[in-house]
Amino acid sequence: MTGAAKSVGGDLRGQGLHFASQAARGLRPKAMARAGLSGPPGADITMLEDVAAAVRARELAERRRTFTALAHQWQAACGHLSSTTKRANHKAFRAIVAMGRPAIPLLLEQITRNPNDWDLALAEITGENPVPIEDAGRVDKIVAAWLAWGARHGYRR
């Protein structure tokens, strides 16, 4: 690795992994060449992509930890409640909705394991409701509709 490349790597480490992630996504071979980076073909890109992948994995794990903690908190506080109004207004549920679209894959996972009211969070985040009106309240139909929605939108295979 050249001195320039080391310098770039050093800067990236110094400025944080978020910047590294952006850099790895943004820099392509021509841009690397313009920046005067050299070395074995693709070596710098590989390094940056590794950093970006690590960053993404860490972000994902952190998001999952937060989501799981909030879901447990909500279940403990609201499991005995029948009022959907009260359940959907609990602070843990609101925090999950506030996570926005990054929470969608986690919600789709959760809805298969423990359906509860996660469809309401999905509906709020996406602004969509794939559940036919005649299936309102029917958990198995709700889950199936959201999983199909997830597949159509690339969240599930």
Added chain:
Amino acid sequence: MGTGGDRRDELLAVFPGGSGSHFAITSPDTPNYNCIAWAAGEYDRWWWPQPGRYWPPAAPFNDSLDAFVVAFGSLGYQPCDTEALEEGFERVAIFVDDELTVQHMARQPPNGRWTSKLGSFEDVEHDLRAVECNDYGRVARILRRPARTLLYPPGRVSLPPPRIPSTAAPDACGPQPLSVPCEGYGSVVDDLPQPFERWAESGDGLREPFKRYVEGVRGLIEPFERFPRG
């Protein structure tokens, strides 16, 4: 979830009024229905005046006491003065919080006990006021209608395992369904076919599911009838 006794203790921590009175878990936990559906005699969808949940079309779409009275009025329930058991009638009780917002409902089937679904947790059989608490509030209205709902709905009856005289211990009941004694299950099972058939023939719109259930119960009971009871 804990075992039967542990789980009951967990629930009593939320419903301290159940301590020292009848408070028995009668089903597994499930998110498939809630107390409102259960009070209405349903067990396969969650009722609430909220988009995405079932709500009777004739009722106002809000969680006020009046809206729930109208919703259950559409099922034939009318307000009444007493919560005491009355032959030929079944009752539901509506619980409200301090803002008169509905939080819970319970049903009194013809056996005189009250039964509640606790959110997405279990069903319990209890004294009416045993589930009054901060979250559920207090009983605000009792409604009644001529009896037609069943004690336990499809899929909710756990049959004791068959007794095989020469190999099993003579007094063993096998794994118990939570805190309900074996004897109670025997009588419930004995009582099931007749009311279910009556319901199935009543032309109530829920006829088909209950017909299916009657067939299912027959399928469950018949193998056990090959073994001696008691």
